[in-house]
Each structure stands twice: as C-alpha cells, then as structure tokens.
Amino acid sequence: MVAGQAGNPLKGVALHDTALTSVQLALDRLVCTVEVEGSGGQMPKGERVVITCQGLHSFFASFNFAEMLDNAWPGNVQDGHYYASGLFRAYVTGGMLEAGATNLTLGDSTPLDDSDSGESMPVLLSDYKALYDVDFDFGFLQHVGILPALGMVTAHVLMRVGDLSSDLVPAVLSFYGVKSCNLRLDVAAMRDSVRFGNIASLRVNVKGGIVWIYCREGFVEVVAEQVMLRKFG
Known part of the structure; x- marks a missing residue:
C-alpha cells in the first residue's frame, strides 16, 4: 500500500480509478471508515486501502448504486481530498461523501466490525x-x-x-x-x-x-x- 505523507495522509495515495467497496459509520464511537480497492489503475488490482476518520463530528453521503456498480471497473472513485480543517471528501461516479473529523489515518484493515449484517437475529x-x-x-x-x-x-x-x-x-x-441512499448527520449533536x-x-x-x-x-x-x-x- 502507498503510504501518505506527513500533514496530509492522502497525499501520494492514488485513489483515482479505485472502487468504493464499503462505508461504515459508527455513530456511538464517532468513527467512520471508507474502504477502496485497486482495480488495475495506479493502485494494484485487489490492493485495499481503509481510510479511517476518528473524532467524527459530521457526515454527508449521496450514492446512486446502479451508476456506481456500472463503473466499479475500471473504478468508480474519481478523487479524494483531505483538508487542513479536518474534512475528508471523496468524489465517485454516482455520488460523493464528506466526513468532518479530528483525525484521519490510512491502513489495510478496519477498526470496525463490518461483518455483522444482523442476519443472526430473528x-x-x-x-x-x-x-x-x-x-x-x-x-x-x-x-x-x-x-x-x-x-x-x-x-x-x-x-x-x-x-x-x-x-x-x-x-x-x-x-x-x-x-440509492442519502445521509446527512450532525454526529456531534446527535451524541x-x-x-x-x-x-x-x-x-x-x-x-x-x-x-x-x-x-x-x-x-x-x-x-x-x-x-x-x-x-x-
């Protein structure tokens, strides 16, 4: 995985033409994760990057699933930016997301358990x-x-x-x-x-x-x- 640079974790990370595979939003922990996967562009095919936003205080997302799926290859992520104010923004073919947080880190695994879809419940x-x-x-x-x-x-x-x-x-x-799905949440106020x-x-x-x-x-x-x-x- 390509490591980000000091001061801007996303600098030097090739998000363009990756595929957005998962967004997990844990309101009770003030954390969200955004997982992308390489599809053969600048990021090797199958390589995974997990962007973790901690100290989450706001979140917005708007996704058209059909359009995103149609563009999963060669990649539906157009670009991603991290601003000094603590704002992370990602543009995808078929939508965008925006997360305001106090800290952003990169890794190849998620700190959240995204495997439980509730299917064990009656x-x-x-x-x-x-x-x-x-x-x-x-x-x-x-x-x-x-x-x-x-x-x-x-x-x-x-x-x-x-x-x-x-x-x-x-x-x-x-x-x-x-x-489709749309979210706009003032996470800090909800807490x-x-x-x-x-x-x-x-x-x-x-x-x-x-x-x-x-x-x-x-x-x-x-x-x-x-x-x-x-x-x-």
Missing part, C-alpha cells in the same frame, strides 16, 4: 407496509453500513419496546437491492441526544420503496427493493 418483518406499525421514536441510530457492490445498506438501532422509560433492544434494518434518543421518527413510502430515518440532527434515506427488520426481544 426476522420480525420483511415488508415496507409493516414498518408503519413499528415505533422507532426515542431510539438510537448506532451504526450504518453501506456496501455498494452488494446493493446493501444496514442500519443498526436500539429500539424502545414501550414508552420513554422502557428498555432498549438491538435491531437491524437491512435493505437489499438498494437503488448529545442521550435522554430522548437520536431518532425522531421513521417514515415509509411503500410504493416507492423508500425509508426515511429522521434523526434529531439529520436523516438517512434509502431507496431499495426489499427491507427486513430483525431484532431481539
């Missing part, structure tokens, strides 16, 4: 219409995983099983056949929403296959062919 529902009857108010959005090559997005949450004083149970919203949770509500467009997770300071929007909710308790 399925509670697998229908957009059924989501109408599920209450996410006063819950916590903890982790978002974006896997463009698999057409998949996961959102790990803690849900209330009753009123505001009730227990929290872990749950995973898994989206398959994802067409302060301890008492009432960082999720304000969840809205569904059944016909369009769209889910909006409205947070206290931001939102997550996913358009997909299928959704599954898995949870314990």
